[in-house]
Amino acid sequence: MSQSSPIKLPNMSNYWMPFTANRQFRSMPRLFKAAKGNYFTSIDDRQILDGTAGLWCVPAGHGRTEIATAVGNQLLTLDYAPAFQSSHPLAFEAAERVAAYMPEGLDRIFFTNSGSESADTALKIALAYHRVCGNPLRNKLIGRERGYHGVNFGGIAVGGIAGNRKAFGNGLAGVDHIRNPLDIAKNAFTKGVPADGGVALANEFEQRILTLHDPSTIAALIVEPMQGSAGVVVPPAGYLKRLREICTQYGILLIFDEVITGFGRLGTKFGADYFDVIPDIITCAKGLTNGVVPMGAVAVKREIYDAFMEKSPAGAIELPHGYTYSAIPIACAAAIATLNIFAAERLEDRAAGLSAYFEQAAHSLKGLPMVKDIRNIGLVAGIEFEVIAGKAGAMAFATYLKCFEMGIHVRFTGDIIAISPPLTIEKHEIDRIFNTLADAIKSVAAAGEVGLDASNYLKNEQVWAMQQSL
Numbered sequence: 306m307s308q309s310s311p312i313k314l315p316n317m318s319n320y321w322m323p324f325t326a327n328r329q330f331r332s333m334p335r336l337f338k339a340a341k342g343n344y345f346t347s348i349d350d351r352q353i354l355d356g357t358a359g360l361w362c363v364p365a366g367h368g369r370t371e372i373a374t375a376v377g378n379q380l381l382t383l384d385y386a387p388a389f390q391s392s393h394p395l396a397f398e399a400a401e402r403v404a405a406y407m408p409e410g411l412d413r414i415f416f417t418n419s420g421s422e423s424a425d426t427a428l429k430i431a432l433a434y435h436r437v438c439g440n441p442l443r444n445k446l447i448g449r450e451r452g453y454h455g456v457n458f459g460g461i462a463v464g465g466i467a468g469n470r471k472a473f474g475n476g477l478a479g480v481d482h483i484r485n486p487l488d489i490a491k492n493a494f495t496k497g498v499p500a501d502g503g504v505a506l507a508n509e510f511e512q513r514i515l516t517l518h519d520p521s522t523i524a525a526l527i528v529e530p531m532q533g534s535a536g537v538v539v540p541p542a543g544y545l546k547r548l549r550e551i552c553t554q555y556g557i558l559l560i561f562d563e564v565i566t567g568f569g570r571l572g573t574k575f576g577a578d579y580f581d582v583i584p585d586i587i588t589c590a591k592g593l594t595n596g597v598v599p600m601g602a603v604a605v606k607r608e609i610y611d612a613f614m615e616k617s618p619a620g621a622i623e624l625p626h627g628y629t630y631s632a633i634p635i636a637c638a639a640a641i642a643t644l645n646i647f648a649a650e651r652l653e654d655r656a657a658g659l660s661a662y663f664e665q666a667a668h669s670l671k672g673l674p675m676v677k678d679i680r681n682i683g684l685v686a687g688i689e690f691e692v693i694a695g696k697a698g699a700m701a702f703a704t705y706l707k708c709f710e711m712g713i714h715v716r717f718t719g720d721i722i723a724i725s726p727p728l729t730i731e732k733h734e735i736d737r738i739f740n741t742l743a744d745a746i747k748s749v750a751a752a753g754e755v756g757l758d759a760s761n762y763l764k765n766e767q768v769w770a771m772q773q774s775l
């Protein structure tokens with residue numbers, strides 16, 4: 306692109322963007338027009354290294370022809386089949402393939418269209434399970450502080466990110482939260498899983514929450530094995546195992562929300578595999594179709610499914626729940642093609658093989674100005690900054706903008722930068738991500754004034770050209 310021909314931007318008045326500062330965005334749009342492998346092409350023709358696998362959803366890298374071909378062919382063969390009271394063979398095949406990828410025993414699969422729908426579906430299955438088993442008073446749901454389970458009403462009720470809840474009324478009744486395991490004072494700059502305190506922290510579930518509510522009223526506990534959205538919170542050793550024991554002891558279903566940790570992110574198929582803890586229900590989405598067709602799945606233990614089949618009245622719909630697009634043919638085709646790629650390229654093993662290198666690179670940022678903590682596991686890292694007084698989030702947001710200007714896509718949440726590249730990332734690209742991030746942090750910190758005013762970062766002439774054409 307030459308400077309004399311500014312980029313033609315779309316009319317941006319109608320699209321209300323999700324989880325975006327819409328007004329800020331329009332003053333400095335960040336638009337992609339193509340993607341291949343580990344790179345996006347921005348609208349101003351720059352190659353932007355994808356340090357986040359899209360929104361954690363493109364583990365196999367962008368533009369996979371195997372998936373595109375499968376989806377295209379499927380679209381021209383069977384575009385849609387009614388999902389209620391009828392189906393199509395690929396739905397059963399996709400469920401069989403997802404079941405085979407899940408930990409042993411979680412082999413009954415309900416399809417949704419997103420992680421949020423998967424979370425709400427899992428919560429509804431848990432409630433309905435206890436009811437069908439004759440325990441309707443087990444109807445409370447427990448989540449975790451700073452947990453993220455999507456944006457639907459169930460998900461935000463058990464979720465623990467205050468900003469995602471406070472605008473939306475009273476939420477569900479009968480919900481409580483266990484403590485968030487992040488302890489920077491004790492564990493700052495821990496590489497991987499913190500060693501201590503896991504069992505004591507999990508015991509707090511029994512001592513505080515179960516005592517308060519009476520365990521016989523609790524249907525389920527939902528947690529992410531590693532909290533992604535809240536800024537990469539890695540639980541201490543023994544914590545998830547102890548939660549499992551407590552749930553088993555009191556007949557509470559344990560749900561792992563694996564929307565981020567599923568499909569190789571930690572260097573194993575699921576977080577359940579990484580931590581060697583098998584929940585009763587796993588939710589997933591994102592990587593299931595490599596992010597290209599919306600799809601989520603809820604895997605339940607066979608005994609749970611069997612209870613519905615055995616105890617529901619003959620001829621009844623056992624679970625009055627589902628979506629028009631549950632197991633839509635193109636999503637099934639995309640999921641099967643994605644699982645084929647995982648099998649052929651052993652992407653989880655690839656992630657595991659790179660994780661030590663990635664860890665080293667992430668922790669090389671220790672000592673930079675404003676850096677308060679670095680956390681990592683598998684191919685995920687979180688870099689937490691000191692909060693600038695009166696400007697919470699500004700340091701991370703400015704760093705994100707600076708990285709974008711420098712050709713790297715990172716994520717920010719609060720004052721934390723999260724890195725979660727495609728599992729196809731190469732070592733030199735890992736170097737580039739963290740070297741660029743280091744430069745961005747230094748530059749933003751040195752600028753002193755890191756307000757939310759993007760004009761500080763409009764040094765790039767091409768970005769300027771975009772500005773002029775608004």
Ligand code: PXG
Binds near residue numbers: 421534564565
């Ligand atoms: N559960 C978990 C654990 C998630 O991380 C959802 C549910 C909801 O999924 P859907 O498909 O409804 O968006 C998520 C989504 C980020 C980021 O950068 C994280 C998510 C989504 C977008 C951005 O932290 N997580």
